[in-house]
Amino acid sequence: MGNAKTTPLITLPPSKLPNLPESIFSTMNQVALQNNALNLAQGFPDFPADPRLIAYLNEAMKAGYNQYAPMAGIYSLREAIAEKIQNLYKASYNPEKEITLTVGATQAIYTAITAMVHPGDEVIVFKPAYDCYEPTVKAAGGTVVPLQMEGKHFKINWEAFRKALGPKTRMVVINSPHNPSGTVLTDEDMEELENSLAGTDVMVLSDEAYEHLVFDGQPLRSVARYPALAERSFLCASFGKTFHATGWKMGYCAAPAALMKEFLKIHEFAVFAVHHPTQRALSKYLKEPEHYLNLPGFFQQKRDTFLQSIQGSRFRYTPAQGTYFQILEYDTITDEPDVEFAKRLAAEFGIAGIPISVFNLNQQDNRQLRFCFAKKDETLQQAGEILSRV
Numbered sequence: 001m002g003n004a005k006t007t008p009l010i011t012l013p014p015s016k017l018p019n020l021p022e023s024i025f026s027t028m029n030q031v032a033l034q035n036n037a038l039n040l041a042q043g044f045p046d047f048p049a050d051p052r053l054i055a056y057l058n059e060a061m062k063a064g065y066n067q068y069a070p071m072a073g074i075y076s077l078r079e080a081i082a083e084k085i086q087n088l089y090k091a092s093y094n095p096e097k098e099i100t101l102t103v104g105a106t107q108a109i110y111t112a113i114t115a116m117v118h119p120g121d122e123v124i125v126f127k128p129a130y131d132c133y134e135p136t137v138k139a140a141g142g143t144v145v146p147l148q149m150e151g152k153h154f155k156i157n158w159e160a161f162r163k164a165l166g167p168k169t170r171m172v173v174i175n176s177p178h179n180p181s182g183t184v185l186t187d188e189d190m191e192e193l194e195n196s197l198a199g200t201d202v203m204v205l206s207d208e209a210y211e212h213l214v215f216d217g218q219p220l221r222s223v224a225r226y227p228a229l230a231e232r233s234f235l236c237a238s239f240g241k242t243f244h245a246t247g248w249k250m251g252y253c254a255a256p257a258a259l260m261k262e263f264l265k266i267h268e269f270a271v272f273a274v275h276h277p278t279q280r281a282l283s284k285y286l287k288e289p290e291h292y293l294n295l296p297g298f299f300q301q302k303r304d305t306f307l308q309s310i311q312g313s314r315f316r317y318t319p320a321q322g323t324y325f326q327i328l329e330y331d332t333i334t335d336e337p338d339v340e341f342a343k344r345l346a347a348e349f350g351i352a353g354i355p356i357s358v359f360n361l362n363q364q365d366n367r368q369l370r371f372c373f374a375k376k377d378e379t380l381q382q383a384g385e386i387l388s389r390v
């Protein structure tokens, strides 16, 4: 309508998300761009996706798979996902009734929360938390119950968790491997979760965007591996992260049939069906398991290259156990707040990272920045040189 006015002529209803700050990913991307800084802020690879996967996508388009896919996704891809889960976690999900393709993990998470959370329900979220859970809970009329993870290793306080559980608790969100901390939940953590939820109707939303990115010989620990948890869980995953194609925004949700039935009622009217040719390409690519089985080694080497490159710097760290993010502590360098320090690093030194305080309870600032190491080795070397000058 021509000149956009900031004050509309009509009276708007109250905002569902008042006071929502600008995404830190947009802020830091902009800061990186303005300063022509090396961008290790937002989590995406600076190397290409496998040409083989791209060829499969081209083939699918040329073969004419350009019309709507079935609502939950093409059967062959749902079957390939079910097989992957079966092989890795010895858990069986019915491809027809228990797996749905989504627009990235984000839409899987949005849809699971929207399908299950009613006004007045409480959802427990561990902080620091990836930024999409809380606004979605609030938009659904729910209340977020944030619990800060503790200490340098971001451990969940299970005693505090049990105290936070109550008659209004509908769901708990877990995310392992964890963004932004790079930690992973242990078998003991999963046991604590299982025992705490036994006898309740509390559901689990398991954000497994970094499912395949665990290091130092640790096993993958999807919620699917724990039957008593899996039966109450929405497992949300991201092909963007797994196959170096974050721009494809392709993911999936796996959940027991009764949960998936409700999930699909929301999915149908938000999305109906996701990009068909990409599904064809992925169903072929998933039949070659080496593409995901090699990921831990591939990213562990990237982590180690990055850590090696900052040996001479004043930053301190505990090596990431998973994800493609490394937290660096800078309290030995300055006591500037992390958001300011992140902006100054971009402006003065030419490197961008993400300040952790924005994900913490009450923006608690532990003088930590997150750097993405899903980058070419040259980029990581360059990052190391810059960080060593700080």
Ligand code: PMP
Binding pocket: 043, 103, 104, 105, 106, 107, 130, 175, 178, 179, 207, 209, 237, 238, 239, 240, 241, 246, 249, 250, 251
């Ligand atoms: N969860 C976490 C923890 C993430 O870091 C991301 C960002 N990729 C997502 C979910 C969203 O994934 P997608 O890009 O597949 O929507």
Ligand code: GLN
Binding pocket: 023, 025, 026, 041, 042, 043, 044, 179
């Ligand atoms: N998941 C990515 C990260 O944590 C970015 C997602 C986003 O830009 N919203 O950096």
